Amino acid sequence: MTERIREFLRNRREDGPCVVVDLEVVRDNYAKFARALPDTRVFYAVKANPDPAVLKLLADLGSCFDTASVVEIELALAAGATPERISFGNTIKKERDIARALELGVRLFAVDCEVEVEKIARAKALTGAEDVRVFCRILCDGAGAEWPLSRKFGCVPEMATDVLEHACRLGLEAYGVSFHVGSQQRNTEAWDGALASAAEIFRECRERGIHLSMVNLGGGFPTKYLKTVPMVEAYGQSIFQALSRHFGNRLPETIIEPGRGMVGNAGLIEAEVVLISKKSRDEDEVRWVYLDIGKFGGLAETMDESIRYPIRTEHDGDRKIPCVLAGPTCDSADVLYEREPYFLPVSLEIGDKVLIEGTGAYTTTYSANHFNGFPPLKSYVI
Amino acid sequence: MTERIREFLRNRREDGPCVVVDLEVVRDNYAKFARALPDTRVFYAVKANPDPAVLKLLADLGSCFDTASVVEIELALAAGATPERISFGNTIKKERDIARALELGVRLFAVDCEVEVEKIARAKALTGAEDVRVFCRILCDGAGAEWPLSRKFGCVPEMATDVLEHACRLGLEAYGVSFHVGSQQRNTEAWDGALASAAEIFRECRERGIHLSMVNLGGGFPTKYLKTVPMVEAYGQSIFQALSRHFGNRLPETIIEPGRGMVGNAGLIEAEVVLISKKSRDEDEVRWVYLDIGKFGGLAETMDESIRYPIRTEHDGDRKIPCVLAGPTCDSADVLYEREPYFLPVSLEIGDKVLIEGTGAYTTTYSANHFNGFPPLKSYVI
Numbered sequence: 160m161t162e163r164i165r166e167f168l169r170n171r172r173e174d175g176p177c178v179v180v181d182l183e184v185v186r187d188n189y190a191k192f193a194r195a196l197p198d199t200r201v202f203y204a205v206k207a208n209p210d211p212a213v214l215k216l217l218a219d220l221g222s223c224f225d226t227a228s229v230v231e232i233e234l235a236l237a238a239g240a241t242p243e244r245i246s247f248g249n250t251i252k253k254e255r256d257i258a259r260a261l262e263l264g265v266r267l268f269a270v271d272c273e274v275e276v277e278k279i280a281r282a283k284a285l286t287g288a289e290d291v292r293v294f295c296r297i298l299c300d301g302a303g304a305e306w307p308l309s310r311k312f313g314c315v316p317e318m319a320t321d322v323l324e325h326a327c328r329l330g331l332e333a334y335g336v337s338f339h340v341g342s343q344q345r346n347t348e349a350w351d352g353a354l355a356s357a358a359e360i361f362r363e364c365r366e367r368g369i370h371l372s373m374v375n376l377g378g379g380f381p382t383k384y385l386k387t388v389p390m391v392e393a394y395g396q397s398i399f400q401a402l403s404r405h406f407g408n409r410l411p412e413t414i415i416e417p418g419r420g421m422v423g424n425a426g427l428i429e430a431e432v433v434l435i436s437k438k439s440r441d442e443d444e445v446r447w448v449y450l451d452i453g454k455f456g457g458l459a460e461t462m463d464e465s466i467r468y469p470i471r472t473e474h475d476g477d478r479k480i481p482c483v484l485a486g487p488t489c490d491s492a493d494v495l496y497e498r499e500p501y502f503l504p505v506s507l508e509i510g511d512k513v514l515i516e517g518t519g520a521y522t523t524t525y526s527a528n529h530f531n532g533f534p535p536l537k538s539y540v541i
Numbered sequence: 542m543t544e545r546i547r548e549f550l551r552n553r554r555e556d557g558p559c560v561v562v563d564l565e566v567v568r569d570n571y572a573k574f575a576r577a578l579p580d581t582r583v584f585y586a587v588k589a590n591p592d593p594a595v596l597k598l599l600a601d602l603g604s605c606f607d608t609a610s611v612v613e614i615e616l617a618l619a620a621g622a623t624p625e626r627i628s629f630g631n632t633i634k635k636e637r638d639i640a641r642a643l644e645l646g647v648r649l650f651a652v653d654c655e656v657e658v659e660k661i662a663r664a665k666a667l668t669g670a671e672d673v674r675v676f677c678r679i680l681c682d683g684a685g686a687e688w689p690l691s692r693k694f695g696c697v698p699e700m701a702t703d704v705l706e707h708a709c710r711l712g713l714e715a716y717g718v719s720f721h722v723g724s725q726q727r728n729t730e731a732w733d734g735a736l737a738s739a740a741e742i743f744r745e746c747r748e749r750g751i752h753l754s755m756v757n758l759g760g761g762f763p764t765k766y767l768k769t770v771p772m773v774e775a776y777g778q779s780i781f782q783a784l785s786r787h788f789g790n791r792l793p794e795t796i797i798e799p800g801r802g803m804v805g806n807a808g809l810i811e812a813e814v815v816l817i818s819k820k821s822r823d824e825d826e827v828r829w830v831y832l833d834i835g836k837f838g839g840l841a842e843t844m845d846e847s848i849r850y851p852i853r854t855e856h857d858g859d860r861k862i863p864c865v866l867a868g869p870t871c872d873s874a875d876v877l878y879e880r881e882p883y884f885l886p887v888s889l890e891i892g893d894k895v896l897i898e899g900t901g902a903y904t905t906t907y908s909a910n911h912f913n914g915f916p917p918l919k920s921y922v923i
Contacts, residue, residue, distance in 0.1 A: 205914075206872075206912065231914035252815070272819070274818060298820060310820060437654070439700055447693075459909075489588055491691040492691070526909065529591070530907060532591065533612070
């Protein structure tokens with residue numbers, strides 16, 4: 160909770176939950192990444208928070224942008240990023256969207272299989288684009304991540320060399336390798352295994368006459384929720400050591416794609432307690448606290464109770480008791496914390512405001528489109 | 542797939558996934574409910590699909606409306622429903638929203654605890670509204686439901702009598718009892734246990750001089766996905782028998798709140814195959830099929846793989862092989878069916894259209910607000 164956010168909320172008059180993002184915190188986060196990994200280019204993961212003001216600030220600071228769709232590419236361009244600072248980082252792209260990205264000047268694409276390479280080659284031929292680079296995403300176990308990734312993106316490392324060779328054969332530049340260690344990754348060593356695989360792919364490609372130059376270290380940098388997380392500096396150091404270990408003195412170019420780590424702690428949601436009740440007269444019965452925001456209003460990352468947001472109230476000095484925390488919709492899946500109840504002050508009352516911290520990332524865009532008639536989460540970037 | 546939807550899709554030229562809802566099917570579903578439960582008033586659950594054309598048709602047919610918010614109340618009014626045909630069925634309401642509903646003429650409210658009753662009594666006093674009715678929702682185990690409800694809504698039956706007595710004491714009309722047997726309920730007997738509890742609450746209230754008149758049987762009526770489901774008539778018969786069993790010849794007024802059962806099978810999503818790939822060279826490796834719609838584009842009910850939609854392709858005569866089915870976003874949680882792979886034709890190709898059936902309910906409003914830059918699901922009601 161920054162002073163600027165406090166001031167903003169003091170003056171806010173509208174009804175309903177909102178998220179407030181403080182650009183000064185984003186600026187500070189960017190500087191920390193730049194300092195911790197000085198030789199690494201930062202590609203902000205636009206999906207984490209695509210607000211134009213956030214993108215504009217980062218474009219002004221010199222950030223590059225990792226995008227998931229043509230709309231995100233257009234947002235980055237509108238914020239002032241030049242096309243060479245944009246990567247189309249989604250491994251799942253329609254051929255016509257690739258062509259559109261090429262027309263917009265984007266030249267860097269993620270792939271994880273040969274048919275995706277072929278789409279890019281065809282779109283390149285169609286648009287006459289030159290110097291089109293691809294990097295191949297490899298699978299990587301997400302151990303240590305609070306939001307571990309499935310096998311959805313990437314191929315096994317053994318297949319990556321073939322995919323990259325296929326790209327060369329079709330007139331694309333085989334640029335490098337990418338991986339993602341899982342979102343909200345709290346183990347600073349998590350990058351080591353994937354970097355070992357990446358170095359092996361570099362070697363295999365070299366044997367086939369292909370010279371890769373880039374390793375995309377992905378995202379995964381955590382933001383602070385309830386548990387303490389390592390500082391960005393610790394990640395930087397650990398990654399640098401792993402790079403040296405596996406690449407020796409032939410260090411590749413590197414890219415990182417922070418999203419949550421860039422904007423998570425810059426945002427705060429203000430919400431209201433709508434109802435506090437019990438399901439029975441039983442003294443031991445747990446208390447249910449219902450907010451005017453829930454899983455469908457922006458807090459989708461509480462799915463499986465994976466992310467536990469810090470929640471502040473005006474009664475935080477008082478005794479706390481375990482509560483089930485739920486959202487306002489008529490959907491029974493709209494429960495935030497039940498398996499592991501959340502401790503809230505016994506003096507909390509209906510109508511009280513609560514502040515949910517660390518909500519600058521993956522809240523506005525995860526929010527549903529008027530489910531139950533509730534509008535998408537309001538967002539203020541200050 | 543109706544002939545009208547087929548015709549509509551033949552002429553559609555826009556890019557991107559869409560859902561098409563055939564009003565003739567909704568009309569037919571309404572008639573079936575009315576026939577199967579002739580003495581029961583139908584309150585359509587607006588949240589299932591709040592499209593104005595759907596609401597207008599149902600209002601014209603004489604349906605009542607179960608709403609979750611002031612916005613949904615306004616939608617029902619705009620569609621032509623008079624306020625006495627609208628219930629505010631959400632047990633979690635802000636006091637100012639209750640007052641707003643009273644101002645709009647709504648007089649029927651769900652509650653599940655005493656503080657919610659107190660909010661309604663205060664809002665009644667504030668607005669000077671008369672004849673305000675409440676019904677108390679009770680907990681009910683969701684056995685047999687594919688989308689079972691949590692304990693989020695309702696109190697234990699033993700508490701309901703006190704809640705209703707509290708309502709009387711505060712000048713509200715204690716109108717009845719409600720419950721919900723779980724969404725996509727495939728057991729026609731599921732209503733029996735809850736009706737036994739309801740009858741017991743009626744008796745207890747009578748002993749305290751309170752005469753309840755209504756039982757709200759909730760929703761839960763299934764739509765056909767992959768598995769066969771019982772016909773509406775079977776539910777009607779089973780419910781009528783359970784009512785007679787527990788209420789004898791003092792049958793209460795009844796209400797049902799179908800949502801999925803009213804619009805689910807009226808809708809069809811057309812989507813496109815964006816990518817088909819494998820994660821390794823291994824012959825036995827499962828094939829991944831990525832569509833341009835996923836969990837965040839409208840298919841949120843595939844959460845935990847609970848609802849398995851029937852999917853049609855142009856190659857359905859061909860041999861089928863197990864596939865992991867996933868959406869187009871850069872979110873690893875955006876996987877539809879993985880634990881239990883989905884069988885799709887071996888001849889399916891990138892660029893092919895697929896038709897996802899039974900998608901008229903809980904798709905447009907579950908869809909996220911431009912996550913990854915993808916727009917919310919387009920909807921056409923014909």
